[in-house]
Amino acid sequence: MNFSIGCDHAGPAYKTIIINHLKERGFSVKNCGTDGPESVDYPDFAHTVANDVSSKDSELGILICGSANGVAMTANKHSAVRAAIAWTPEIAELARTHNDANVICIPARFISEKEAVSIVDSFVDAKFEGGRHARRVNKIACGVLALLLGISTSFFSIAQTSLDYSQTLDSTKLRAHLSILASDEFEGRETGTRGAELSALYLENYYSKLGFQPYNGKSYTQDVPMLNSQIEGGTMDVAGVELNVVEDFLLYPGINKTSTMDMPMVFAGYGISGDGFIEDDYSNINVEGKCVVVLQGDKRNKNTEIETNTTAKREIAESNGAAAFVVVMPNSDYATFKGRMKFYMMRKSTILNRSKEGEGASIPTFFIRESDADVWFNSTKKIKNCSKLNKRADKKGVISTGNLSCNFNYTLDVTREEFIGKNILAYMPGSDENIKDEVLVITSHYDHIGIVDGEINNGADDDGSGTVTVMELARVYMNAFKNGDGPRRSVLFMNVIGEEKGLLGSEWYSDNPVFPLEKTIANLNIDMIGRVDEAHSDDDNYIYLIGSDKLSSELHEISETANSTFTNITLDYTFNAPDDPNRFYYRSDHYNFAKHNIPVIFYFSGVHEDYHAPGDDVEKILFTKTTNIGRLVFHTAWELLNRDDKITVDRVSDFKN
Numbered sequence: 001m002n003f004s005i006g007c008d009h010a011g012p013a014y015k016t017i018i019i020n021h022l023k024e025r026g027f028s029v030k031n032c033g034t035d036g037p038e039s040v041d042y043p044d045f046a047h048t049v050a051n052d053v054s055s056k057d058s059e060l061g062i063l064i065c066g067s068a069n070g071v072a073m074t075a076n077k078h079s080a081v082r083a084a085i086a087w088t089p090e091i092a093e094l095a096r097t098h099n100d101a102n103v104i105c106i107p108a109r110f111i112s113e114k115e116a117v118s119i120v121d122s123f124v125d126a127k128f129e130g131g132r133h134a135r136r137v138n139k140i141a142c143g144v145l146a147l148l149l150g151i152s153t154s155f156f157s158i159a160q161t162s163l164d165y166s167q168t169l170d171s172t173k174l175r176a177h178l179s180i181l182a183s184d185e186f187e188g189r190e191t192g193t194r195g196a197e198l199s200a201l202y203l204e205n206y207y208s209k210l211g212f213q214p215y216n217g218k219s220y221t222q223d224v225p226m227l228n229s230q231i232e233g234g235t236m237d238v239a240g241v242e243l244n245v246v247e248d249f250l251l252y253p254g255i256n257k258t259s260t261m262d263m264p265m266v267f268a269g270y271g272i273s274g275d276g277f278i279e280d281d282y283s284n285i286n287v288e289g290k291c292v293v294v295l296q297g298d299k300r301n302k303n304t305e306i307e308t309n310t311t312a313k314r315e316i317a318e319s320n321g322a323a324a325f326v327v328v329m330p331n332s333d334y335a336t337f338k339g340r341m342k343f344y345m346m347r348k349s350t351i352l353n354r355s356k357e358g359e360g361a362s363i364p365t366f367f368i369r370e371s372d373a374d375v376w377f378n379s380t381k382k383i384k385n386c387s388k389l390n391k392r393a394d395k396k397g398v399i400s401t402g403n404l405s406c407n408f409n410y411t412l413d414v415t416r417e418e419f420i421g422k423n424i425l426a427y428m429p430g431s432d433e434n435i436k437d438e439v440l441v442i443t444s445h446y447d448h449i450g451i452v453d454g455e456i457n458n459g460a461d462d463d464g465s466g467t468v469t470v471m472e473l474a475r476v477y478m479n480a481f482k483n484g485d486g487p488r489r490s491v492l493f494m495n496v497i498g499e500e501k502g503l504l505g506s507e508w509y510s511d512n513p514v515f516p517l518e519k520t521i522a523n524l525n526i527d528m529i530g531r532v533d534e535a536h537s538d539d540d541n542y543i544y545l546i547g548s549d550k551l552s553s554e555l556h557e558i559s560e561t562a563n564s565t566f567t568n569i570t571l572d573y574t575f576n577a578p579d580d581p582n583r584f585y586y587r588s589d590h591y592n593f594a595k596h597n598i599p600v601i602f603y604f605s606g607v608h609e610d611y612h613a614p615g616d617d618v619e620k621i622l623f624t625k626t627t628n629i630g631r632l633v634f635h636t637a638w639e640l641l642n643r644d645d646k647i648t649v650d651r652v653s654d655f656k657n
């Protein structure tokens with residue numbers, strides 16, 4: 001048996017004696033403070049103990065203050081807690097045998113230390129008798145909840161059911177799973193490694209044991225074709241001049257095509273065209289199947305977004321049919337860019353192996369210096385050199401375009417290795433024939449960053465915490481399902497692969513959805529919910545919510561109500577602002593649903609000093625906090641799955657896709 005014990009300034013001496021006594025009896029005891037004589041506020045300690053008991057981190061709680069009233073009142077605000085005040089051993093015993101109390105409150109100013117110890121002993125040794133007492137105890141929560149909700153009795157019975165199930169979300173199970181998934185044996189779960197494969201097996205086996213049926217009749221997994229590629233070297237050969245990779249040219253990693261021979265080339269000025277632009281650098285040229293060369297920046301549109309947006313320029317080239325893309329940079333910019341790109345370019349990168357599906361990845365994209373481009377331009381009369389091109393654009397607002405007389409050749413020495421990653425899917429069909437084709441998707445990513453410089457990154461928080469929470473949600477929903485309380489709509493619990501490589505598993509799912517996206521009502525994504533960031537160092541009862549109000553006002557309302565009714569976590573919307581520089585909205589798997597206009601909520605407790613580092617270990621996870629957030633997800637999902645009307649998309653997101 002294990003205990004949590006806490007007190008205010010009236011109780012430290014009593015607490016020490018009780019802790020020692022319980023330890024002598026062989027029990028484990030968590031001391032929640034306070035330990036000194038300074039005046040403190042009793043609710044701070046009573047809530048901690050009550051949280052431990054609610055989440056089943058501790059079986060029983062002990063609270064001490066002057067009269068025992070304050071701590072008892074506080075603890076009893078927690079719906080899973082039954083706190084009793086006892087000033088004699090007989091009352092303590094009855095609190096257990098008749099009332100199934102799980103917290104005992106001791107009035108330090110009215111009894112001796114010796115009496116306190118015997119009160120604790122009779123509380124610990126007594127057993128709940130059940131029977132008629134169980135019937136009465138079951139009625140206690142109703143009163144509390146009705147007051148709490150202040151709403152109609154029909155909703156009330158649903159709320160009672162969901163509350164009952166949510167209380168069975170079990171922090172000890174979260175800890176047990178995480179101690180396995182985030183152990184060194186799983187080698188940091190990097191996509192494409194043995195650790196990720198082991199994790200996939202663990203998850204599949206788990207969902208199968210819970211009683212989930214394979215979503216397609218055969219399997220719990222969705223194959224995600226992937227490719228590891230690494231550039232070992234390479235050359236570019238144009239107009240009789242050979243350039244070397246890194247030294248003379250840079251490229252975007254994840255390149256699909258490793259060589260080309262005598263590709264025709266065309267100069268497209270600054271590479272601007274299409275809606276929203278006055279200039280159209282593509283108006284007089286045909287770039288179909290050619291290598292498009294553009295200058296960086298835009299002297300005609302200084303200080304505009306397009307001036308710095310190379311990605312947008314590449315997309316314009318691609319949409320005009322270009323087969324390759326080269327950006328010409330001022331020599332000094334090239335040096336800086338090289339310093340930044342070298343590492344990313346030459347490391348092993350993992351991408352979706354789309355060639356299998358007949359889909360092309362983005363076109364090969366290169367960066368070179370102006371001085372090298374001038375050699376190319378010299379071969380063509382009309383184009384002149386970079387400095388003249390820029391000057392004319394600056395003064396007159398025009399830039400020449402046209403075919404180049406040279407051809408484009410490059411060869412990259414790339415090692416490639418194809419493999420299959422796995423998304424893990426646990427699907428629960430809805431109970432209502434009319435709406436069971438509507439699906440809620442609850443996600444986490446189970447991959448992490450693996451072994452770096454010989455050190456294992458266990459990723460307990462990122463995203464072990466989300467993964468074990470999804471597992472535990474699946475278990476609780478399965479219990480409800482088996483009891484005939486399964487949700488009306490269908491729910492898909494999904495642990496995805498490849499998040500750390502660029503949200504690959506969820507991208508694949510959203511491109512190849514098992515259940516139609518039009519019928520996917522929302523995605524609740526849990527990624528890192530087990531730690532505390534700097535901004536909340538003095539209170540761990542918070543969570544950042546991202547996305548909840550972007551597409552559906554109802555989703556936001558449901559989430560807020562679930563929290564105010566059941567969980568009372570501080571909801572922090574700091575990262576929900578579209579101009580937040582961290583851009584977390586784009587950085588986890590919900591994004592691949594949001595971009596298809598599916599309402600999402602991203603649950604996230606922020607970064608910490610062990611983010612993507614070997615110190616992200618199980619010992620540092622706050623399981624009570626994680627459990628509470630799991631309950632918030634549980635209640636939000638419950639409402640989304642059981643309400644009559646599915647939530648509507650009634651807003652246009654202010655996050656750009």
Ligand SMILES: [Zn+2]
Nearest residue numbers: 462463527528
């Ligand atoms: Zn993550």
